[in-house]
Each structure stands twice: as structure tokens, then as C-alpha cells.
Amino acid sequence: MHKQYLAIAALFCSALLWAQKPAEIGIVSDNDLYSSPINDQYYTNGIELFYRYLGKRSDEKVAKKITEFRIGQYIFNPQSVRAGDINVNDRPFAGYLFAQAGITTFYTSESVLNLNIQAGVVGPEAYAEQVQEGLHKLFHYPTVQGWQYQITTIPAIQANAVYSQKIFRDTYKEKVDFHLQGEASVGTIWTSVSVGPMARISLRGLLVPMYDSALHGATLSQDRDYKNKRDLFLYLNPSLQYMHHDATIEGSPFNDYSPVTFPLIPFRFNAEAGIKYRRDQWNFTYAFHYRGKELSNNVITGFYYGSIQVGYLLAP
Numbered sequence: 029m030h031k032q033y034l035a036i037a038a039l040f041c042s043a044l045l046w047a048q049k050p051a052e053i054g055i056v057s058d059n060d061l062y063s064s065p066i067n068d069q070y071y072t073n074g075i076e077l078f079y080r081y082l083g084k085r086s087d088e089k090v091a092k093k094i095t096e097f098r099i100g101q102y103i104f105n106p107q108s109v110r111a112g113d114i115n116v117n118d119r120p121f122a123g124y125l126f127a128q129a130g131i132t133t134f135y136t137s138e139s140v141l142n143l144n145i146q147a148g149v150v151g152p153e154a155y156a157e158q159v160q161e162g163l164h165k166l167f168h169y170p171t172v173q174g175w176q177y178q179i180t181t182i183p184a185i186q187a188n189a190v191y192s193q194k195i196f197r198d199t200y201k202e203k204v205d206f207h208l209q210g211e212a213s214v215g216t217i218w219t220s221v222s223v224g225p226m227a228r229i230s231l232r233g234l235l236v237p238m239y240d241s242a243l244h245g246a247t248l249s250q251d252r253d254y255k256n257k258r259d260l261f262l263y264l265n266p267s268l269q270y271m272h273h274d275a276t277i278e279g280s281p282f283n284d285y286s287p288v289t290f291p292l293i294p295f296r297f298n299a300e301a302g303i304k305y306r307r308d309q310w311n312f313t314y315a316f317h318y319r320g321k322e323l324s325n326n327v328i329t330g331f332y333y334g335s336i337q338v339g340y341l342l343a344p
Contacts, residue, residue: 050248051081054311056100056341062315062334069107070119070331071319073160078339082248083131091134091239092246098128098332103156104262105278107327109164111174118327120288123156123179123274124217125149126186134246136205140192142244150217151181177288182280186215186224193224195236203230209239209252209265216282217275224267224300231303232260242304242311245339246273252343258308266299269320277323302335311339 033187058074060067080096104122111117130144148154157175164172192209210223228235228243239246243263273296279286303314315335321328 030175034064048080049083050250051079051080051253051342052245052311052339052343053077054246054337056334056335056337058102058335059075060319060331060333062314062336063332067332069105070322070328071102071333072102072105072109073163074100074335080240080245080248082250089135089137091136091237092248094134094245095130096130096132098130098247099126100128101125101154101156101159102276105159105172106174109160109172109174110170111177112116114174114177114193115248115286117174117177118128118325119290119323120286121175122150122278123152123154123159124184125154125156125179126184130188132244132246134244136239138194140190140237140238140246141299142190142243144188146184146186146188146215147182148184148201150179150184163219178286179276179279180283182216182275182282184216184217187211188213189297192238195225202234204228205235210266211267216280219272222267222269222272224298226263226265229262229264230259230260231262235261235262236286242306242313242339246341247290247306247311247341252341254309254341254343255306257306259304262301262303263316264299264301266297269296269298270294271296271322274322290323290325292323293321298320309341309343311337313337330337 056076060072076098078096078098080094083093083095102124106117106119109271124214126146128144128149132142135141161172192207192212194207196206205228207226212221271292274292277290279289297320299318300315302313305312318332320330
């Protein structure tokens, strides 16, 4: 396990050393404890490292094109981590380890299109059990029980698309703006679509255009003059989701080997609210996520978690 993580880290660092284009590196940490000190269930922890750089425009209608690479791990648990009894598992244990590559196109109209692909694995090879046990030992949390019932090995191939379109363009634009956002995913782990409105609310000065905003990671600039840059805003994004398949709950689409699985509730209400702050070369985000009830049993509920992101813009 350690050799694999070191190899990924070495590859990630080497990309930073040879990169000559305007670029950003950063980390995203998800945890339910970021939203409540007593909430520890379902999507319990996530970690991502990302590297993105500014590419060349090929169309006058395009303001920016940004290429991004990302590696990450997600960990899912039942309501209790003391689930040594299989009957206590109200959601399967599951881990997802992946690498991602994608391109985000920012249009002068303030529309945004992100396309990305992921490759990885769900199952013991994702090392979620080892990571969670190590974290619980480090912070003196209760010993985790029940990983022997986790979702079995599933190779992960995912394609994802996100599109955002600005609406009410002439009515709201200086301190508040509105967008309609849709997302679609298809693959061996998740197949889903979602749609919902999104709003930005400035807390400092006027809103910058979406193609310069941190909302979708567009703060990179060709001149790399990042001094005295400030941005502070709230954002809200409620959405309705239809989930056709979720391998972390239903198991593999190719077999039924996983010891604990559940049928999905296909339609869910989700919501995200957060604050983004930019100062010079630094980008900071705190977000609160709510996820509606995902599966059918008499115990499980909707859940929530917090997310913290820190990015640093590389300058010459």
C-alpha cells in the first residue's frame, strides 16, 4: 500500500516540477465531523489532491480552458463503525480509490462545461479499511468493525459532465447572480443525472465573471499577476438527482458477490452551500453538503458532511 501511495505522490510532484504554464495545486478534505462533532456515518471521509493548469484558447467565445488532474479516495460506512454483526450494517462499507483527468471550458457568456474521466477501483484494493483504521487509531476513536462485509472488488471507469448556464443575466449581476447547473455521470460505479439552480452572493465588492471565479476553479491568469487579488462570496446549489446505479450501495453491476447490498431510492434532494475566499495566490473553501436518503431500509436517513479546500496558485 505504502509503495503505491508513494508512486502516486512522486508522479504528482514530478508534474509540478516540469510545468511551465500558469497552474494551481491543492487539496480537498471531506469529513462528516466538519459539519458536526457527533455525526459520523455514511460518507465519512474523502481526500483529493489536484493539479490544474491554464491551456490555450482556440475560439473567441472561449475565455479560458483549464486542464486538471486529480487523485482521491472516498470512504463509506454504515451508521455505526462498530458493525461487526452483519445485521447492523444499514449501509455497506465501501472504499473508492481513483485518478481523474478533465478539461473545463469557460465561455465569455459565463457558461461553464467540465468533462472528466476517472479510473480506479472500489473494494479492498482501495485501502479504505487501512486508512480509516489508521485515522481512528491516531485520534483515539473507537475501533472500526465490519470491514469484512465491504463491497467486493469493482474496476472503476467513469465519465462525468457538468454544465452551468447563467440565467437572469440582465436582472442580477453585480452582487448576486444565478445559474442553472446540470450534471451527468455514467460508469461502473455511478450512473446518475442531477439538475438545480445555483447562486453566488458577493460579500466583498462586485462579483467577478464566472471565468475568473473560484467557483469552478477559474482563478488562473495568463499574466500570473496574483498580488492584491481578493474575492469573497457565498454560493448555494440545491438540486434534484436521479441515481440509476451506485456500486458503493448495490455492489457490482456484473455480479452479486458483495455480502451487504441494498436497493436504491432513485430520486433524492441534495444541497450544497459554502463560502469561497481568495487572497492573492491562495484559494480557500468551506462547504456544507446535504444528501437525501439514498437507499431502502428502516434505519438510514439523509446525511450531511463538510468539505475544506485549499489551493495555491503557482507564480514565476
